[in-house]
Amino acid sequence: MILITYFPIVVSLFAIAFVVYLVLQISKAPAAKDKAVAITAAIQEGANSYLKRQYKTVGIVAVVLFIALLIFMSWQIAIGFLIGAVLSALSGFIGMWVSTRANTRVAEGAKRGLAFALDLSFKGGLITGLMVVSLGLLSVASYYFATGLSGLIGLGFGASLISMFARVGGGIYTKAADVGADLVGKVEKSIPEDDPRNPAVIADLIGDEVGDNAGMAADIFETYSVTVIATMILGALLFPRAPQFVLLPLFLGSISILTAIIGSFFVRLGKSKSIMGAMYKGLAVCIVLSAVGFYPLISNMMKGQSISVMNLYLSTLVGLVIAAGMFVITEYYTSTSWGPVKSIAKASETGHGTNVIRGLGLGMQATAFPILLIAFGTIISFWLAGIYGVALAVMAMLSLSGIVVGIDAFGPITDNAGGIAEMAGMPEDIRKITDALDAVGNTTKAVTKGYAIASAGLAALVLFAAYSQEVARLSGSLSAAVFTLDNPKVIAGLLIGGLLPYLFASFLMGAVGKTAGKVVEEVRRQFREIKGLMEGTAKPEYGKCVDIVTAAALKEMMVPVIITVLAPVVVGYILGVQALGGLLIGSIVTGLFVGISMTTGGAAWDNAKKYIEKGNFGGKGSFAHQAAVTGDTVGDPYKDTAGPAINPMIKVLNIVALLIVAWLV
């Protein structure tokens, strides 16, 4: 019986052991040689030093908050906060560490063929994915068994806060470098991407690691942990006499860790040699096995409870369907095979303006199906099993994070591998393989972002439900918890909450634009002042660009995070719990639209450019291509800075509200 209760911990430890095995496998593969050694070292060093500085800055904030929580809340919350914060940071760090070692091995491994390089790069991603979910499950389960429910909100807050810093800082870093590098390199000098002559190229490659990898890993660690925690809290509030409702999310998570490991073995090139197909195969296996595995679990564990086994089970299926649906929808809007991306490419023929107009319009349009999916998923799972059913659906959706993050983290690894191959001047046939992997990496990064924002929105809804239940419980009456739309305070809250994602995104867009401008000036300066740079006889000063983006990212990440933490406190204190409830929902509503339109629109711009580069509408160097590069530049901070940073943001708002609710009521 004890063994059964501790099943989630056992599974997490098993997954961590499997991760260690994967790390050993990757280490055994030969690292790239010659020129690639210095490049890899520069990326590792840059990423490492950025993350250290980021965590040092964030550490100060964390210590202040830790002390505040210790004084004003409880030691359980304070210690939980510390655990969440440290593990979120660790998730990001491990992701970056593995990725900056896998990248060079993938470039070298491409010499042995596509299948080998694919295997290495996917395993590199999978390490991050499995690490994220197993650390999440392990920490939540252990801390719950050790201290009960009361400290878990602290853990969630710690995870959210750090992941928000990681997303914001990493996001500004990666896109300021990328946009800056492209604006001079591609547009003004007409040299290829990742050309070693471009002084911003190393900063760009580091950016992939600290933004797309470390930032994303911290983000999903947080969404995962927070969802488990919120579902457990809801279970306890709604069914105080049935601890099974508290434990169920931990067990669902365990099942999916196992199915993710099994699914990962199916990620292999088939006859069609489709890399994306290999990924989807693994994902499909994981989803199907989870759907199969959830039933015996639920029927054994939840027999004889107030909600029927079948209804609980169907709720988890709703979650899996939403996850699968998000993949299909995002693939449709962002892949070069379908109409939307092609229409952006076509619009590029008539200029920069029409390209941007089309991309903006498409991004907005791309919100339709995800929103309907989320809306109907919420209604159906609620109809099946009440608000706990909604939480269960979200939990089921997020239980897939292990393999989804694996597919996602594949992106920066192959992006870097392509960059290293290009910079080290590897032969054409190897670059063909790394380019093919890189192209798929772009798609996987795009597709998994749809999943990330949808799950973040749903997780935030579950947190709101917990907030609402807490208000009702603490005030001892149902009326206080009623957030009605006729109440002008609720409306004001909705508007202020709706404003936060807009303000937040505008701040990040501004930070990227400003910093990219500085990079452009520095790169122009180097091309002007360093003789022989364009001819390839002199080396650029890569470090200068790295310094610019590092300093800017660290500086610009503070304000948006602080606003996010303070907003619920200020609104709750001045306007009360009902306005705060409005604020939470308002931020989720506009957050979903801003997040989806930005991430999908940005990826569609990126792939429209790639579609033209394949030779359509005039190909590289044509008028249409120039316009498409502009679209891609605009899409960069959309899809990799502002858009994904909405995910942790809407959850930080909700968690802070949960933390202070007792003080407000």
Added chain:
Amino acid sequence: MILITYFPIVVSLFAIAFVVYLVLQISKAPAAKDKAVAITAAIQEGANSYLKRQYKTVGIVAVVLFIALLIFMSWQIAIGFLIGAVLSALSGFIGMWVSTRANTRVAEGAKRGLAFALDLSFKGGLITGLMVVSLGLLSVASYYFATGLSGLIGLGFGASLISMFARVGGGIYTKAADVGADLVGKVEKSIPEDDPRNPAVIADLIGDEVGDNAGMAADIFETYSVTVIATMILGALLFPRAPQFVLLPLFLGSISILTAIIGSFFVRLGKSKSIMGAMYKGLAVCIVLSAVGFYPLISNMMKGQSISVMNLYLSTLVGLVIAAGMFVITEYYTSTSWGPVKSIAKASETGHGTNVIRGLGLGMQATAFPILLIAFGTIISFWLAGIYGVALAVMAMLSLSGIVVGIDAFGPITDNAGGIAEMAGMPEDIRKITDALDAVGNTTKAVTKGYAIASAGLAALVLFAAYSQEVARLSGSLSAAVFTLDNPKVIAGLLIGGLLPYLFASFLMGAVGKTAGKVVEEVRRQFREIKGLMEGTAKPEYGKCVDIVTAAALKEMMVPVIITVLAPVVVGYILGVQALGGLLIGSIVTGLFVGISMTTGGAAWDNAKKYIEKGNFGGKGSFAHQAAVTGDTVGDPYKDTAGPAINPMIKVLNIVALLIVAWLV
């Protein structure tokens, strides 16, 4: 006593007489001669024929709806619908008619100096403004005195529906022509704006009339009427025994028509020769006199009612403060004198991409103060006088429409005057005057859009309050009217409602992009095939471009309007009144953000380009200028198509909900 009751009707008739006097004054001014005659005739004919075709298309929809309302609702609603529809169409038509006569006289009048030209152009705008409010007040008051409250919703629906068609059709027309003209003219051929060699230039000038003028006039007619109606309905529902609450909005409107007429006499060049200053002087006088005039009215009319005179009066002041605040905020974000526009201009130095990123970021940021103003305005006016106080604030804000629309409609007149002067090859000193007027027209168009969207949002909130009260009254219980955020149907409604502005805007962006692409191809063809066109020895085929945009605007306007009318019916029928309540609020929340960010961002892009053209950051023809032209192109459908079309859209949703509520409950 009878005279006092009919005071609103008397005032409206007086204002119409004043309008006739203004029309005569303008007619007396000499029309432009020589080359300008043909150009003016082409604009008049094109605008006329487009509006006729638009109203013919819309007429079919209107007749179908009229019959449906007659069968399923009541004759009062059906006839009201017809009156609202006809008067909305008439507002647009009169605006266009006057404007296409004033434009050429302003160009000619510039020969007599700035003061004379300003006087003519402002009077031209004022005709539209006063016509809109007096028709609004006259129709609502007369129909109310004739048939009571029951038919007024029909009148509001008619006005909203037609204004939505006008905004959508006119918006697509104007920007498809503008973007198409600019992309080839400015970007590819480097010829000036409004150059007679550009085959799309006549279509562009017509677009200003049918979009910025006729569309805007119909829109404000609708917001004004609907606000009066919603406030009257709320007054009747909340205070069934005190008819003063029903009549008060009509009287507030009457006061402001008189203060607008007085204020208009203060629009004169002062010592500083500032055109914008002259406008603001007139507006300020109107606001101050309204604030002064409201007090004796309210204290006489509302003495001894359940809400104190002072609280009612303060509510109206809140509305005036919101109006003034919106002007100040929008001016800050869109004028070349302040930081935001300059920062976009600066970002243009590093390329198309950074220009667009900066503009998008700024547009999002520009939502902050308006949203806070609206949120706190709502809370304060509710605190003062309940939901009726909120309605009163909105009514006070909208009572300024007469002079505000005057200032706004000044824009297309001077824009056209500048175009005619340029095309007719008038001398440099005259073009300097028309250019100065045109530049201010750009700012007034921008500034009044902030007012329009804020008032539309608030008007929609008042409509929602009426919907909510109706649900409560019809279902006979309070619980049915409670739209709580814990209810997943309300959440689903919020999400679906939030989606509508996104979907709607994406559709319009797509329509403009697509049609502009066709215009580009046609213009390129003419430059290629018509020999001597570039040299000025051959004439372009203006009519071809006019045909393209006319056909596209009429075709593309149907779907978004139909979706808007059907959405509340479908959601209300399938998911019920509570989901519909969520939908209404969801559309207001995201609608405000989409609307404000688009209109303000678009205007800022436009003026950033103008700022560079004044000689900053390299001036005309520089790299920064090219980037700024891209930003302006993107901003065009933002500020003149998608953004302003949100205004009627969110009100159509709410009015349809009010219409069908009895059937749903």
